[in-house]
Structure formats: structure tokens, C-alpha cells
Amino acid sequence: MKTLFCGVGEAFDENLPNTSILVRAKNNGATVMILLDCGFTAAPAYWRLVPDPLELDAVWISHLHGDHFLGLPQLLIRISEHGRSRPLQLGGGPDTFETVKKAMELAYPGKWDRLGFEIIFEQAYPGAMLQLAGVEAVALPVEHAVPCLGIKFISGGKTLFYSGDGRLQQDAWLELQGCDLAICEAFTLKGHTAGHNSAEQVASMVRTADIRQAALVHMQRGERRRHKDQLQSFLHKEQVQGFMPEPGEAVEI
Numbered sequence: 363m364k365t366l367f368c369g370v371g372e373a374f375d376e377n378l379p380n381t382s383i384l385v386r387a388k389n390n391g392a393t394v395m396i397l398l399d400c401g402f403t404a405a406p407a408y409w410r411l412v413p414d415p416l417e418l419d420a421v422w423i424s425h426l427h428g429d430h431f432l433g434l435p436q437l438l439i440r441i442s443e444h445g446r447s448r449p450l451q452l453g454g455g456p457d458t459f460e461t462v463k464k465a466m467e468l469a470y471p472g473k474w475d476r477l478g479f480e481i482i483f484e485q486a487y488p489g490a491m492l493q494l495a496g497v498e499a500v501a502l503p504v505e506h507a508v509p510c511l512g513i514k515f516i517s518g519g520k521t522l523f524y525s526g527d528g529r530l531q532q533d534a535w536l537e538l539q540g541c542d543l544a545i546c547e548a549f550t551l552k553g554h555t556a557g558h559n560s561a562e563q564v565a566s567m568v569r570t571a572d573i574r575q576a577a578l579v580h581m582q583r584g585e586r587r588r589h590k591d592q593l594q595s596f597l598h599k600e601q602v603q604g605f606m607p608e609p610g611e612a613v614e615i
């Protein structure tokens with residue numbers, strides 16, 4: 363699997379696009395593309411990095427905060443303008459489909475029914491298996507201010523986890539045993555913030571679950587300015603393999 367970090371920022375970061383990750387995986391030998399979250403500023407970041415936006419096969423929405431789903435109206439309409447006809451899969455929790463439809467109607471009234479392609483919704487439940495673009499995945503509960511589902515992909519003998527925002531519930535850590543790459547929110551370097559995760563808490567999960575590598579995203583903009591240069595030494599001290607990606611950075615596992 364290959365991951366491309368289109369955006370790595372939090373909701374109100376003036377410098378970094380909202381956290382949004384493109385995953386390329388194999389389905390029966392063919393490469394498929396899945397976009398993980400698409401907030402206010404994520405769609406333009408995706409367009410800058412992907413030459414042909416029609417290649418997208420599926421979108422996963424971890425939760426219904428604006429910086430994770432309100433870029434979808436832009437994304438869908440531009441795909442429509444490019445002449446897409448094949449279906450696009452949308453995965454997320456129980457309220458995702460109707461909320462995305464409402465957002466589209468608010469942003470561009472009447473456009474949903476004139477996209478020219480079908481949106482196929484894959485409803486996810488905590489602990490349940492699902493498939494996105496034919497890739498096997500499992501949804502995992504994450505503690506956040508609103509219902510949030512992380513997702514673990516399994517493809518070609520490799521596993522990749524994306525948390526969305528918040529902290530993966532501790533009783534689900536064993537689901538990530540030996541995971542090759544965990545992409546996790548680290549809103550702060552240390553401590554506890556209600557509904558959010560910290561680099562310190564991610565490090566604890568990584569050690570417990572023997573995760574091979576962690577990518578830390580969605581750090582609060584002031585925290586990122588203050589602590590970015592210290593992060594590698596902090597992770598080394600915590601005995602964790604990890605990094606803080608920049609937009610446009612790619613990783614293969």
C-alpha cells in the first residue's frame with residue numbers, strides 16, 4: 363500500500379490543508395485509490411497532487427466535523443465536470459450519507475441529482491468488517507466529540523490504520539497488533555485534551571500494539587510550531603518509530 367498525505371493540518375490551520383490521506387492499494391492485481399477524509403481545504407490539496415481526479419474509487423469519512431467532510435461538495439462536482447460516469451463509493455458511519463447530501467444541497471442546490479454518476483454508500487459499524495474499493499477493512503471506535511470511526515485496511519499482507527480525530531479506545535488497541543503504519547491524530551505533544559489524542563498517547567498505543575511506524579497528523583497549529591523540531595527526539599525517547607508528515611509526502615508499506 364502507498365499513502366500520500368494531501369493534507370495534515372487541523373481545522374483552523376492557516377498554513378496546512380485539512381488532514382486528508384490518499385491510499386493506493388491492490389484489489390485483484392489492480393490499483394485502487396481511496397481518499398481518507400475531505401475537509402474544507404482538502405479538495406484543492408488533492409487536486410494539486412493527483413493528475414487525474416477521475417482515478418478515485420472511494421472516499422472514507424471518519425466523522426462529521428467540517429474539516430473532515432465539507433470538502434466533498436467541491437470534490438464531487440469537479441469529478442462530475444471531468445465527466446465521471448462510473449460509481450464512487452462513500453464509506454462512513456450511519457449519518458454520513460444523509461449529511462453529505464444535505465451539505466451538497468446547501469452548497470450547490472440541485473447538483474446531487476445531476477452529478478452523472480452514482481454514489482454507493484458503505485455504512486460502517488464499530489468492529490465490523492467492510493470493503494472499500496474491494497479492499498478489506500475494519501472500522502474501529504475512536505473517542506471524539508462526535509461519533510468517529512477509525513479504519514484499518516488489510517491489503518497484500520500489510521495493514522494501515524487511520525484514526526480520524528481522537529483516541530482509539532484502549533480495548534481496540536490489540537486490533538492493531540503488528541500494524542505496519544498507523545496514521546493518528548496528535549493534537550498536542552503531551553497531556554490529555556478532551557476528544558483528542560496526543561503524541562504521548564499515540565506512543566503508548568504504538569508500544570503496546572507493537573505498531574511498526576506511526577505518522578502524526580492534525581496537530582494543533584500552535585503546538586506544531588512549538589514542538590515540530592522536538593518531535594523526533596521525543597519519539598526516540600519514547601522508543602517509537604514515527605514522523606510528522608508534510609503535505610505531499612508519500613510513504614509505502
